[in-house]
Every structure is written in C-alpha cells, then in structure tokens.
Amino acid sequence: MTARMDNKFATLKAEGRPALVTYFMGGDPDYETSLQIMKALPEAGADVIELGAPFSDPMADGPAIQLAGQRSLKNGHSLKKTLDMARDFRQSDDTTPIVIMGYYNPIYIYGVERFLDDALEAGIDGLIIVDLPAEMDDELCIPARKRDINFIRLTTPTTDEKRLPKVLTNTSGFVYYVSMTGITGSALPDPSKIAGAVERIKKSTDLPICVGFGVKTAEHARLIGASADGVVVGTAIVNQVATSLDKQDRATADTVQSVATFVRGLATGVRSARLVAAE
Amino acid sequence: MNETPKPNSFRSGPDEDGRFGIFGGRFVAETLMPLILDLQAEWEKAKTDPEFQAELQYLNTHYTGRPSPLYFAERLTAELGGAKIYFKRDELNHTGSHKINNCLGQILLAKRMGKTRIIAETGAGQHGVASATVAARFGLPCVVYMGATDVERQAPNVFRMKLLGAEVRPVTSGHGTLKDAMNEALRDWVTNVDDTYYLIGTAAGPHPYPELVREFQSVIGKETKEQMMAAEGRLPDMLVAAVGGGSNAIGLFHPFLDDDSVQIVGVEAGGKGLDGEEHCASLTAGSPGVLHGNRTYLLQDGDGQIKEGHSISAGLDYPGIGPEHSWLKDVGRVEYVPIMDDEALAAFQMLTRTEGIIPALEPSHALAEVIKRAPKMGKDQIIVMNLCGRGDKDIFTVGKILGMGL
Numbered sequence: 001m002t003a004r005m006d007n008k009f010a011t012l013k014a015e016g017r018p019a020l021v022t023y024f025m026g027g028d029p030d031y032e033t034s035l036q037i038m039k040a041l042p043e044a045g046a047d048v049i050e051l052g053a054p055f056s057d058p059m060a061d062g063p064a065i066q067l068a069g070q071r072s073l074k075n076g077h078s079l080k081k082t083l084d085m086a087r088d089f090r091q092s093d094d095t096t097p098i099v100i101m102g103y104y105n106p107i108y109i110y111g112v113e114r115f116l117d118d119a120l121e122a123g124i125d126g127l128i129i130v131d132l133p134a135e136m137d138d139e140l141c142i143p144a145r146k147r148d149i150n151f152i153r154l155t156t157p158t159t160d161e162k163r164l165p166k167v168l169t170n171t172s173g174f175v176y177y178v179s180m181t182g183i184t185g186s187a188l189p190d191p192s193k194i195a196g197a198v199e200r201i202k203k204s205t206d207l208p209i210c211v212g213f214g215v216k217t218a219e220h221a222r223l224i225g226a227s228a229d230g231v232v233v234g235t236a237i238v239n240q241v242a243t244s245l246d247k248q249d250r251a252t253a254d255t256v257q258s259v260a261t262f263v264r265g266l267a268t269g270v271r272s273a274r275l276v277a278a279e
Numbered sequence: 280m281n282e283t284p285k286p287n288s289f290r291s292g293p294d295e296d297g298r299f300g301i302f303g304g305r306f307v308a309e310t311l312m313p314l315i316l317d318l319q320a321e322w323e324k325a326k327t328d329p330e331f332q333a334e335l336q337y338l339n340t341h342y343t344g345r346p347s348p349l350y351f352a353e354r355l356t357a358e359l360g361g362a363k364i365y366f367k368r369d370e371l372n373h374t375g376s377h378k379i380n381n382c383l384g385q386i387l388l389a390k391r392m393g394k395t396r397i398i399a400e401t402g403a404g405q406h407g408v409a410s411a412t413v414a415a416r417f418g419l420p421c422v423v424y425m426g427a428t429d430v431e432r433q434a435p436n437v438f439r440m441k442l443l444g445a446e447v448r449p450v451t452s453g454h455g456t457l458k459d460a461m462n463e464a465l466r467d468w469v470t471n472v473d474d475t476y477y478l479i480g481t482a483a484g485p486h487p488y489p490e491l492v493r494e495f496q497s498v499i500g501k502e503t504k505e506q507m508m509a510a511e512g513r514l515p516d517m518l519v520a521a522v523g524g525g526s527n528a529i530g531l532f533h534p535f536l537d538d539d540s541v542q543i544v545g546v547e548a549g550g551k552g553l554d555g556e557e558h559c560a561s562l563t564a565g566s567p568g569v570l571h572g573n574r575t576y577l578l579q580d581g582d583g584q585i586k587e588g589h590s591i592s593a594g595l596d597y598p599g600i601g602p603e604h605s606w607l608k609d610v611g612r613v614e615y616v617p618i619m620d621d622e623a624l625a626a627f628q629m630l631t632r633t634e635g636i637i638p639a640l641e642p643s644h645a646l647a648e649v650i651k652r653a654p655k656m657g658k659d660q661i662i663v664m665n666l667c668g669r670g671d672k673d674i675f676t677v678g679k680i681l682g683m684g685l
Contacts, residue, residue, distance in 0.1 A: 055583075109581070133312040158309075158313045
C-alpha cells in the first residue's frame with residue numbers, strides 16, 4: 001500500500017535525513033538465505049527495500065545483477081516465490097516499504113490482474129519495472145495505481161525538460177533518478193552534477209527523489225544523500241553476496257553477516273549526509 | 280488470448296505506438312526512450328524524403344547489385360513434378376544475403392542523425408558482416424556483439440568482420456548466444472547514448488525498428504511482384520520464406536499481404552523436433568511475451584523466463600520473432616510451419632545438386648517446405664521462395680554433420 005511508503009518518507013523528512021534504499025536479488029543464492037538478508041536490511045539501517053525479481057534477460061543490468069539472477073533462477077526461484085518472500089518478511093515487519101524491481105515479462109505471464117492482487121496481499125508497496133516506460137502505462141502502471149500500489153519510475157540524464165512531465169505523470173511513491181546513462185554497477189558520476197539534476201526534477205514534482213546507479217561506498221552514500229531524498233544501493237550489495245559464496249555458489253556462514261555489515265556502513269554514510277552538508 | 284479482429288488491410292500497421300494488434304510496442308528502459316523517439320522522428324522524415332530514397336536506391340543498385348534476379352528453377356520443378364518454383368535470389372547480393380538491404384537503409388539514417396559509431400548484434404555473423412561492410416563504406420567505427428559460442432562456431436565470419444575493420448566483442452553473459460548478444464548491444468546503447476546508432480539486424484525490437492527494417496527489406500517483395508508480372512503475367516499462388524527474426528520473410532510478404540489469391544507460408548526452425556527443448560519455433564510452439572523492446576511470440580517457461588533456442592542454422596537461433604509475424608499468425612493471414620534440422624539439411628543438398636546453388640541453411644528450411652508442397656500443387660501453379668542467403672558460411676557446419684572434415 002502507498003501508506004507505508006508515504007509514512008516512511010514523512011518520518012525521514014521529520015528526521016531531516018535521506019532514505020537508504022537497498023536492492024538485493026530475491027532468491028540469491030537460495031530462498032532461505034535471501035529471506036535472512038531481507039530481514040537483516042532494516043535492522044542494519046535500510047529504510048526501503050527493493051526486492052529484485054530475477055529475469056533471464058536483464059537488459060538494463062550489469063554483470064553482477066545478471067549473475068545474481070542466474071543463481072536465483074538456477075535454484076528454482078520465480079515471481080511467485082518473490083511474492084512468497086515478501087509475505088514471509090511481512091510476518092515480522094509491517095512498516096518497511098517493499099518495492100519489487102524487475103522486468104515486465106514474468107508479470108505479464110503471471111497475469112497482470114492476478115499479480116497485482118497477490119502483490120497487494122503479500123505486502124508489496126511499489127513496483128519498478130525497468131522496461132515499461134511512460135508510453136506503456138496502460139500495461140501495468142495504471143492497473144497498479146488503481147490498487148494503490150506505487151509505480152516508481154526511473155528518470156535518466158536523457159530525460160529532458162520536455163519529456164520529464166510525461167515521465168512523472170502516474171509516478172508515485174518516489175522518483176528514482178538514474179544518475180547516469182548505462183547499466184547498473186557502473187562508475188559513479190560527479191556528485192555536483194547529480195545535485196543539479198535533483199534540483200531540476202524537484203521543480204516538477206513534490207515526490208521524494210532517490211538517486212542510484214554507481215553508489216558503492218558509505219562515502220558515496222553521504223555525498224549523494226546531501227542533495228537527494230534517498231540513496232539507492234544495489235550492485236554493491238549484490239557483490240557482497242557474491243563474494244561471500246563458496247565455489248559452488250552456495251551461501252556460507254558469512255553471507256548474511258557481510259551484507260548486514262556493509263549496509264550498516266552505508267546507513268552511517270546516509271545519516272551523516274545532511275550534517276556534513278550543513279557545515 | 281483476445282480475438283484479433285480482421286483488418287481492412289493487412290498492410291496498414293503498425294499504429295502510432297508501434298503496435299500490430301497486441302504485438303510490437305516500445306518496452307525499453309527510460310534511458311533509451313528519448314533515443315527511439317528521435318529515431319522515429321528521423322525515420323518519419325526520411326521515408327518521404329526523395330533524396331534519402333534516391334541515395335538508398337543508388338546504393339541498392341550499384342553497391343548491392345539489385346534488383347536480384349527472380350530465377351525459374353527448371354530442374355527442381357521437374358524433379359518435384361508439381362508447381363513451378365521460382366527463387367528470389369537475394370543470396371546474390373553483396374555480402375551474400377538480404378541483410379545488406381536493411382544495413383544500407385539504417386546506416387543512411389544513422390548518417391542523417393549525425394551518429395558517429397555503429398553497434399550491432401549478430402548470431403551467425405551475416406548481419407555482423409553486413410553491418411561491418413556498410414560501416415566501412417561510410418567510414419564509421421563499428422562494434423559487433425556476438426555470443427562467445429557463435430564466435431567459435433562462425434570463425435570465417437568473425438574474420439570477415441575484422442578484415443572490414445569492425446571490432447567483434449564476444450558475449451559471455453547469459454548463455455553466450457544471439458539473445459545475449461542483443462542484451463549486450465542494448466547495454467552498450469544505454470551507456471553510449473549520444474554518439475551511437477544501434478543497427479538492429481531483424482524486423483524486431485522496439486518501435487520503429489520492426490517497421491523500418493520491414494520497409495528496407497520490402498524491396499524484395501516489390502521487385503518480386505514486378506518480375507513475376509514480367510515473367511508470368513500474374514501473381515504467384517504461394518510465397519515461402521524462412522523466419523528467424525523474420526526480416527527476409529516480411530520483406531517478401533509485405534507487398535503481397537492484401538493480394539488474397541496469394542497463399543503465404545513462413546517456415547520456422549523446428550530443430551530436433553517440437554516435443555523437446557531443442558528448436559526455435561517461437562510461433563508454433565511459443566506464447567506471447569515481452570522481450571527486447573516488443574511483445575511477440577517467445578520461447579519461455581511458465582515463469583516468463585526466456586529459453587534458449589536451437590537450430591542447425593545459427594541465423595534462425597533466436598527465441599523470439601518480429602512482432603508483425605506474430606500478428607499475421609494471429610489474424611490468420613500467414614501460415615507458419617516448422618521444418619526440422621534434418622529436413623533442411625536434405626533440402627540443402629538437393630538444391631546444390633539439382634540447380635548448382637549452395638543455399639544458406641536458413642533458406643534451406645524454406646526450401647524443405649517447398650519440397651513438401653510443390654508436388655501436391657498443379658503444374659500451372661507458381662511458388663516463389665526467398666533464397667535469402669548463400670551457403671558458403673555453412674559448408675563447415677554441413678561438412679561436420681556429413682562427416683567430411685574440411
């Protein structure tokens with residue numbers, strides 16, 4: 001529901017700090033470990049969870065997320081199990097917003113209406129579907145909005161002033177500003193350019209602006225968080241999982257812990273963002 | 280599935296959103312959306328610009344060698360004892376296949392748009408070679424993405440591309456095949472948005488690609504119509520073409536779609552049979568889904584994950600199909616049938632010996648269907664088959680299967 005998302009950003013605004021939005025791949029490397037990671041995220045300081053739904057052909061993602069999706073699918077993960085994971089998570093956490101991030105085909109095959117019913121019931125608050133631009137709003141965005149599920153859109157450096165209003169129409173929850181052209185996991189661009197872009201988007205919307213693509217360290221999180229309402233970290237978290245696995249890509253005793261430790265560091269970065277910015 | 284209503288014309292698509300019925304569309308990341316809108320705007324201008332059309336026609340004539348002949352295959356016709364068989368000989372084009380028709384059109388668009396770098400994906404390497412060729416002709420750097428598995432299997436084409444000055448980047452992500460090469464090309468495009476033109480090789484992808492590739496390939500069907508009128512004074516009774524992504528087929532079919540008397544057959548790669556996993560018959564054995572920018576028939580599992588295709592012909596080895604073919608199937612205008620690897624191989628050998636033409640394995644699939652149908656048709660009936668590529672590239676594959684080391 002949109003309420004969890006709106007409440008979260010209202011609380012953060014009152015606290016005067018940006019959100020830490022963390023992406024991880026559902027089912028990587030297996031269901032149980034992945035669920036433990038999901039539960040560990042809010043404890044480590046994540047404010048919003050992006051739950052990655054694996055797809056065989058992730059055209060907008062870099063190698064790290066593609067490999068994570070392959071590991072997940074190989075172990076029998078599916079869109080249905082992605083929803084199961086959210087449902088299991090909601091047993092112990094009813095406040096952290098969950099956004100499913102993925103590609104359209106698995107949802108299309110699941111059936112749009114059935115998927116939205118099940119997503120709402122599983123406690124999903126929003127969707128980021130990479131290959132559904134504003135031109136395709138009738139497919140999923142409008143049906144999702146009718147159920148009070150947020151449809152969060154990516155805006156990019158190629159989204160110019162003329163196009164921005166079209167992209168923002170029907171967007172809700174927050175706006176995800178992709179800080180560069182390219183795929184997930186590339187290098188971080190100049191923070192001052194990002195601040196300018198955030199200001200530009202803010203002129204057209206009251207929604208929170210979260211910035212992602214290329215954020216890898218607590219220092220990055222701090223720099224981006226100085227101007228944005230939220231910082232999105234994905235590939236760096238997926239890499240924490242990948243490097244903790246054994247040679248057969250199985251989870252080890254370190255897997256959940258290494259993600260938690262890393263996210264804790266990011267949380268510190270985000271929490272110091274405005275303090276430094278105010279100096 | 281929704282019942283697709285019969286249209287007044289089968290040639291009016293796509294609509295302004297790039298849809299053919301429920302198929303087609305623009306399913307791309309926001310980063311690419313402004314780029315494909317730019318491409319669409321430029322394409323709208325180019326298609327009615329006499330200068331653009333004149334330049335393309337000049338190149339088609341003097342660089343490619345168009346019009347390609349419409350050849351009456353007398354010995355094959357006698358051998359099969361039924362309908363008269365004509366071949367539209369696009370295998371005689373410069374670079375050896377129909378792919379050059381599309382590449383010339385698109386590179387002229389790239390030039391108009393001021394793009395300075397060309398990227399392309401390739402499976403067997405035919406489109407890669409054609410892209411590298413036009414890039415050399417226009418002096419633009421060219422990067423070709425090719426699945427690592429295909430780089431190994433298609434060494435002669437890899438060398439050709441390198442000779443032509445292109446950089447061939449082997450793709451190891453996913454399963455290292457054509458669809459992964461396409462993913463990688465899209466990733467390159469999303470990263471290099473300012474200077475790069477993505478030269479898609481088939482009539483698929485986000486709008487306006489399916490339309491513009493079709494238009495550039497329709498020269499095949501337009502010539503066929505004129506040549507057939509000159510040779511026989513009437514339209515053919517049947518058209519047959521192989522479909523992988525479907526660009527040679529849509530190029531032959533499109534000008535004939537509203538000619539009711541012409542029966543149209545598209546031939547898919549049935550691989551080792553539709554019962555197992557090793558085929559590429561997305562129309563016969565797949566279901567509608569969304570991949571690579573468009574909704575179309577795909578080979579996929581129950582969770583919407585895309586499967587790998589298999590075919591003896593690397594050029595048909597793609598788990599999707601151009602969206603217009605999906606629509607033509609659903610409205611019933613075109614019939615799509617599978618042909619197995621061994622049937623294609625037999626047809627390949629038959630044509631070589633009866634007509635002295637070594638066809639590529641892709642049109643060998645179309646030929647296998649012709650071999651099935653022609654004997655059942657009357658001697659006064661006419662089939663035109665698109666002989667869209669020559670078999671030089673395939674002799675190594677065929678040699679291996681026939682147990683002859685080369």
